[in-house]
Amino acid sequence: MVVFIxxxxxLFYSYLFPSSEEKETAWCGVVDTIVEISKDKREGRKLFNANCASCHKLDxxxxxxALRxxxxxxxxxxxxxxxEQHSQRFPQFTTEQLNEILKYTKD
Known part of the structure; x- marks a missing residue:
């Protein structure tokens, strides 16, 4: 009974005692490498994964x-x-979106 409890x-530790600081854990580049993503880098990560990750890894x-x-x-x-130097064109990116991607690639 003690083992069960x-x-x-x-199993329910995180549910019973929630963390005061919310962080999102994301897989980044290499399998088995877990990186904590802060809230200000989430948009950059989404853009990177949707547009860049098919050809580039961070590390x-x-x-x-590599784009780190x-x-x-x-x-x-x-x-x-x-x-002409880049193999695929990305005219849809705004300056703000590119800033988010660059922020994501920084340490």
Missing amino acids: TIMMM KRSTGP NINLDSLSLQKYLNS
Whole structure:
């Protein structure tokens, strides 16, 4: 009976004692790497996963280079994404969306 109660407490611990700070856990780039995503980076993560993750990872080379801490501002990134050098064009991105993606790729 004690074992059962202990297991139930372990299973429902987060429900019974909720954390005061809400964090979202996300899989990022490499399997087995868990990264805590703060609220201000969630939009950037969504945009990255929807548009960039098929060719890029954050911490390792994939089809394209790793994008962790890329050294570009949003205007330079927008120019690059719509140039001949980049394999796919992304004219739909606004400056704000590119800023969110850049914020997500920073440590």
